[in-house]
Amino acid sequence: MTWAISNELSARDINTAYGWISAESYWAKGLPRTFFERSVANSLCFALHDATGNLRGFARVITDKATFAYLCDVFVCATVRGQGAGRALMGAIIEHPELQQLRRWMLVTRNAHKLYEHYGFETPENPERIMVRLDPGIYARLSSEGS
Template sequence: MSIEFDTDKQRLDRNMVYRYLSGESYWARGLPRDIFERSLDGALCIGGYDAHGKQVAFARVISDYATFAYLGDVFVLDSVRGQGVGKALMTYIQAHPQLQNLRRFMLATADAHGLYAQYGFTALSAPERIMEKLDPDVYQRLATASKPA
């Protein structure tokens, strides 16, 4: 399958990406629209488009473009899964000129370890050094707080 990738945020089908992340993904379910829009503003966003120009894939990289990057919000639509789109997306990301010679490139996944391992990602080399502040219910609390009484 021929897919074109680029980082033009104006080309993104923001409604489709938002629907997928907030409604279908396991990691961003309930994501408020305003937070979604801010997340795009602060990242290198990659869209994948089929021969008709329809967006079928997405990824977001948060980086200082010198030492560190975090890959997140990666997805390929069901209609084109299993056709090499995820691999092509990862190849594009790994070759992107702004993401070269980074000391650390991280991601989190619940189910795609095999894909990412093909691109050099491994379990943490020193997990005792890595910490996180996790608030998995933040979007649900925001939704509840914004509802009128």
Template structure:
């Protein structure tokens, strides 16, 4: 089955994507809806659709469209995994005209190294040069503040 991939924001099943990220993903559990909406507004989003038009996959890319991109929130719904949908989604993302000739594209994953490696993603070449500022509990604090 071929996955149809589309970048039109109005086509996204925002409720399904939000539900997956905030309730099922290990990386965005507890994500507040308003933070989710801002993240979509400021990224190049890719929806993956089955033949019946239902959305079954998602990814977003944060990029300056010139030198750098960060691939985030990549998922395929469980019922569709193991059918090559993730690979189709990645091929389409990497072929997007706004993501050509970038110097660096990064991502973080706990368990999908085997998916990304064939597409040229590797461990950091110079990890000693990269730093991060991580606030692991920000979503929980935002929920309490409401």
């Protein structure tokens, strides 16, 4: 399969990616549209299109483009999983000129360890040094408050 990867997202791409992330992802179900749009505006985004121009994959990188990058919201459409789409998307991300010579990359995944290991990601040597501040119910609370 031939893939085209771009850092430019059309309004249609944003609608599709938002639908995936807010409805189908395990990590951001119920994400408010305004939050998604703000996250896209403040990230280096990657859109993976098939030969007909349809969005088939999406990812964001939050980065200072000098020392650190956090890979997130990686999503590949179910209809093309297992066809090299994830590898094509990851290859474009890792090879992006603005993301070279970074000291640290991070990501969180529940089920795609094998994909990311292929690109050098591994379990941290000292996980006890990593801390998080997580509010898993925020989107549900915002939804119930009408925000």
